Amino acid sequence: AKLDDVKAKGFVQCGVSQGLPGFSNPDSAGNWTGLDVDFCRAMAAAIFDDANAVKFTPLSAKERFTALQSGEIDVLSRNTTWTMSRDTQLGLNFAGVTYYDGQGFMVRKSLGVTSALELSGATVCTQTGTTTELNVADYFRANNMPYEIVAFEKNDEVVQAYDAGRCDVFTTDASGLYAERLKLTNPGDHQVLPEIISKEPLGPVVQQGDDQWFNVTKWVYFALINAEEAGVNSANVDEMKSSEDPNVKRLLGTEGAFGEAIGLSNDWAYRVVKHVGNYGEIFERNVGPDTPLGIARGLNALWSKGGIQYAPPVR
Amino acid sequence: MTDLSYVRADESPNLPPPVNTTGVIGWMRANLFSSIGNTILTLIGVFLAYSIFEPLIEFSLINAVWEGENRQACVAPPDSGLHVGACWAYVKAYLPQFIYGRYPIDERWRVDIVYGLFALLLIPMAIPGVPFKRTNALLLLIAYPIVAYFLLTGGFGLQIVETNLWGGLLVTLVIAVTGITASLPLGILLALGRRSNLPIIKLVSVIFIEFWRGVPLITVLFMSSVMLPLFLPEGVNFDKLLRVLIGVTLFSAAYMAEVVRGGLQAIPKGQYEGAQALGLRYWQMMGLIILPQALKLVIPGIVNTFIGLFKDTTLVLIVGMFDLLGQIQSSFTDPTWSSPTQAHTGYLFAAMVFWSFCFGMSRYSLFMEKKLHTGHKR
Amino acid sequence: MHISDTDVAIEITKMNKWYGDFHVLKDIDLRVMRGERIVICGPSGSGKSTMIRCINRLEEHQKGSIVVDGIELTNDLKKIDEIRREVGMVFQHFNLFPHLTILENCTLAPIWVRKMPKKEAEEIAMHYLSRVKIPEQAHKYPGQLSGGQQQRVAIARSLCMNPRIMLFDEPTSALDPEMIKEVLDVMVGLAEEGMTMLCVTHEMGFARQVANRVIFMDRGQIVEQNEPEEFFNNPKHERTQLFLSQILHH
Amino acid sequence: MHISDTDVAIEITKMNKWYGDFHVLKDIDLRVMRGERIVICGPSGSGKSTMIRCINRLEEHQKGSIVVDGIELTNDLKKIDEIRREVGMVFQHFNLFPHLTILENCTLAPIWVRKMPKKEAEEIAMHYLSRVKIPEQAHKYPGQLSGGQQQRVAIARSLCMNPRIMLFDEPTSALDPEMIKEVLDVMVGLAEEGMTMLCVTHEMGFARQVANRVIFMDRGQIVEQNEPEEFFNNPKHERTQLFLSQILHH
Amino acid sequence: MEAHPPRTSLWNDPKARGIIFQALLVAVLSYLVFWIVRNTIGNLEKQNIASGFAFLDTTAGFGISQTLVSYSETSSYGRAILVGFFNTLLVAVVGIIAATILGFVIGIARLSNNWVISRLAYCYVEVIRNIPLLLQILFWYVAALRSLPSKREEPLSLFGLVDMNVFGLWGPKPIFGEGSSTAVIAFIAAIVITIFMRRWAHKRQDATGQQFPVGWTTLGLIVGLPLLALIVTGFPISFEWPVFVDTGPVFGRGFQLGVGLNIIPELVALTLALSIYTASFIAEIVRAGIQAISHGQTEASHALGLRHGPTLRLVIIPQALRVIIPPLTSQYLNLTKNSSLAVAIGYPDLVATGGTVLNQTGQAIEIIGIWMLVYLSLSLTTSGLMNWYNQRVALIER
């Protein structure tokens, strides 16, 4: 089984994007940072008690699924939209939604556009081989607006083309819009339009057919959410170990044997929080308001706080 | 009839040519302004040269930024109307990454040794007069790859460095050099196969060669990075770099085979007969007589194939590997340095690096060609 | 001494030529009369080829004048064309066009330069090919002929343009001994018909047999000229003597 | 006449060979005794080269048999190897290996085929090189030698394998006249030592001097054979007469 | 004697040995193929991917920026790939023509006795052929885009016919109205007449020696006849000029979509880069080809009184061509294959559209199979055509 293989080789091989600030981005020293990256680190922490027991494979949109299918990577954590066809026809399993996104548009402020419905006749730049490409087509068709599309292989090329004026509109997941705006010559000259034209639940993906590995991935994600809900964070996790709250006790492995049931140690969730923090911490650290991206929690707040991040209980 | 007899009494002296045919003026007259059409051509040429080189120099030297900490240095203040040229400060900051990729900083000395050893072994190999060619070749082709392999990947007490951390010039060189050395023996076999008189062996070689020569390298790269894993049994998997290497090797082996075949064709039949008459067997004849001569003849062709391969390494960026160009492109995503001229500077830098390598090699191949040529006449 | 102008085929006056700084031809004076047959000899590098190549402007001279058939050679393309039509040239290495048949080699210039109908050009070509004794090879390609045959074709090709002057630059020196004779025979035939000929050659037998005049060149100058008998038996200049002693020894 | 089997060096019986549809060799019968020196002549294209190339299997024959030194030539690679070790061959164009020195040319086969130690091979090579009178050239490359020297090296190279039979295919026809003699001298020396030799050549002087027998071939057949005196002075077949008249004329 | 063919062990018989070797090779290869197929089938099954080409009929759902055949988001994947194929073909054909012209010009310039021109040509060749093509494509794309006027600014105008901005080239689009078929017929007629005219001119020259200005007449016929037909039929071809609007709603400004002829900048950059790059190789081939024809040929031709033009046309080029054509063929093949780099700048060629389909469907084997098949057949067709031509040229020679 995958888990045994991963344990045997001593690290998690994780597929990430080739560079999307806030989600997975290498710095000039070659260290990877970002929300997607941190999820992989969380998995490594859960399995090995070492957040660095992970190796990253940067993948283009085109390569990502084949890399997963061929077993080249163990888990794909790369702003991948959960769609039915991918879930069913490509032999993939989505383990959860680490970021609820939606596709948006960015335009130059100088155009004076305030709504996506004014984009009739626009030229749109996007990345090829993504759901984005399909959504744009749907949106413009639905609203009976003519448009032209220019699709590029890599995100950087899209940004460059947009920056050079090859197109009026740059479209991708809203999170990506904020991230990519940083790369423009004058970020201040561009605005993100309010419309969100699609549901883009992004999350980690594993290969179909290995339930144990699927469970591990899924529950690492749930642990991150549950930890935030229970108020457990990397700073207080050691104290919380002695908490009397049964929810916390089960989560941190001081009660019950939930970890062993999925092939991990019982303190798997403790390890995760200890090394990478809870979901809220990860979010704030990588994309939150204090980062250059400055994205508000919005849909990604906990269900209890007006968002839709929700995890089944550990029980 | 006149008296035809004539004897010259005095030797007329060697005179300098008329002024308008020598020196700068004569040269210009002959080479630049020999006719009206030529004069017009010259003027057009000068204008072309000016309009190409002037902006280039202005961009890369005059308006260039040499020092700086981040993008501020390379962005002209708004409304200042200044043109900022090449942002060399950015290249300087990123230079280590362009050379080593994301190879761990503390381990980069290993890469340096590999580069150094390579130069140390290659230079005496490439200079015709230097002795011990055979030992040198053995070291370069057998010992060096092993040493380089362990130095780069680690083991024996060295920290293991995954290939996905490699990048930049390192990957470019690894792919090009491995590609060419691995494709040479394969290419020789294929060339021999293509000249074989066993029909099936010939057919297989021909199909193999023509297939690889008929498809674009990037589809080969896609195939090796996407499809190869499908071909292997479950669980068997190998490194991405290795897969790309396999693709590149098979591809260049086909080209190499055609180069070697050219050499084999140039060896006269008498050489085969001489060897046979002495009682040499097929492989002895090939190994001792035919191939040494044929390969020597095609050194320029091999170098040219190498240049082609060297340039083609850039295509690996399409399958998501970070060769020099890939590394440069990936640095464009770094907001700390993003500026209007960042991409231009990066591409210019890449162009200069690739150009110097390729131009150097093509000069060398020209030199060898001349050398071999005279060597033949003797 | 007075000679009617129309009798002069070539008149070279104080002609000088340099290759870069190198003074190849120095003050060449030469008057060739119609029907004269001149043999030019001299050591290698003495400028023989250069001189005769100047006559049909394959090389440009820098000083002095060359008048061929009353036309002075200048940069004027028209005049060069006219002169080249009057002057035929045969090279050491034949320079036949390998992609054309023998017949096509011979008819090319008549058709394109003299604007002759093809049929007529072919008739003339066959005439000259018979004259050099290879009419049966007309439809072969140059590569299929022996050296001697090729050189004879080259002569026929020149003759097809009906030139009034023929230049030969060592026409036999690239040939095997057996073939030399067949080419020389053709040239002797030409000479007997009264063609004006300038011939660079070291075939002394030929010189004795047909030349009116032998010119000896050395270091870019005409050192001595004389009638063949006189020239061979009684060379005056010491360099001529030296040269002849070497040649005849050989 | 009865001859013990061991005295026969080569026995060719009813051998036939075709190139495609072209019948090159027709019913060749030839018995060569040990120590015999046979000269083969005949017009160009008559199959002389083909015949001797069949003897060491550079060409394959299609019918009949060839027995060399008691070994019959078949497809068997082992036997071919054995025969090639016994039979040395010298070509018209020398076929020396230009990338090896003279010495290496000579030691190559002894080392790789006879598995001789290098030192010993070199001694032997030097011995034969002295025998052909060019020991001082041992470290030069073939390209640096004259044609005659190269041909002598080629002979030495064959001798180094210590063959019992030597085949020569027009060994002197690519050489300048001055060099022919030096090569023939070496061959005469070999003959005098009793080497079995088959030699295709048109050097009639050589044939008279050393051959036991002269064979005349035409159109793929052996037309006449005889002792040299008889052959030259009194050819029986008309084709031989015609051929000899041409050769001797020339 | 030959009654009993002597027995030899199989191993020592070269024929038998050859057969054994080949049988071995076949066995190994078949096993390899079998092994790969088995693994692949296993892997595909495991991943739940259906193999086969059924997916080609599924709706594609994505847009393509340049379509030569009709295509919309509702077309099928197969159609999308077809669009990509035609886009590849377009680049290859235009690129080959442009590279050939540029290459011949540069190659001849390299031999010019004008120093400036020959040096410039030399620099061109040495700079361009030593820089990776991908880099050049990216350069042309990025540099061109950055330095062109934006969509809504006044475009750069070339000769008043073609406009240029960051959206590419804009020019008049011919609209064939009723009766324009006459022009087409006239065009065909012109070609036919030209052929006969050439034959006639040839015959006349053979007969009388007079030369006929064939080149000019051809030009006149091919341009003039259709023009005449157009005038007679009242000019049924109209040109739709691109419309540039500089006021009104923001997205209404600039050139109007779908009006006039628009050539997207990706195509321009790709064709430019491909032809400039390939031309540097062709230039070297042309130079070598001309230089291979010995100087003696030119001299002999001049000595016969042929001028420079006829010398080139009748003597030098026919000979140079047979040296030039084989390497030229492989450059054409290279250009075609290199057009696959389009994917780097978002030009929707076969590899780009195929890649998108691959990504949407996961049918890696089928898509890559299609790629290889298409490129192989393009290669084989090109080299077939060139070989045929080469044989014709060679035939003239011997």
Ligand SMILES: Nc1ncnc2c1ncn2[C@@H]1O[C@H](COP(=O)(O)OP(=O)(O)OP(=O)(O)O)[C@@H](O)[C@H]1O
């Ligand atoms: N294109 C050239 N550039 C420079 N020097 C030249 C050129 N052609 C000939 N020369 C030199 O001019 C001199 C005369 O050359 P030319 O060919 O006329 O001699 P030649 O008398 O015909 O000798 P040969 O008997 O060897 O043919 C020689 O020294 C030669 O090296």
Ligand SMILES: Nc1ncnc2c1ncn2[C@@H]1O[C@H](COP(=O)(O)OP(=O)(O)OP(=O)(O)O)[C@@H](O)[C@H]1O
């Ligand atoms: N490989 C071949 N394929 C077909 N025909 C051949 C081949 N080699 C030789 N021949 C033909 O076989 C005939 C005999 O050739 P061979 O070389 O034995 O003649 P030869 O007597 O040695 O002539 P020469 O004196 O010219 O060397 C010739 O007609 C030749 O054209």
Ligand SMILES: [Mg+2]
């Ligand atoms: Mg000369």
Ligand SMILES: [Mg+2]
């Ligand atoms: Mg022969």
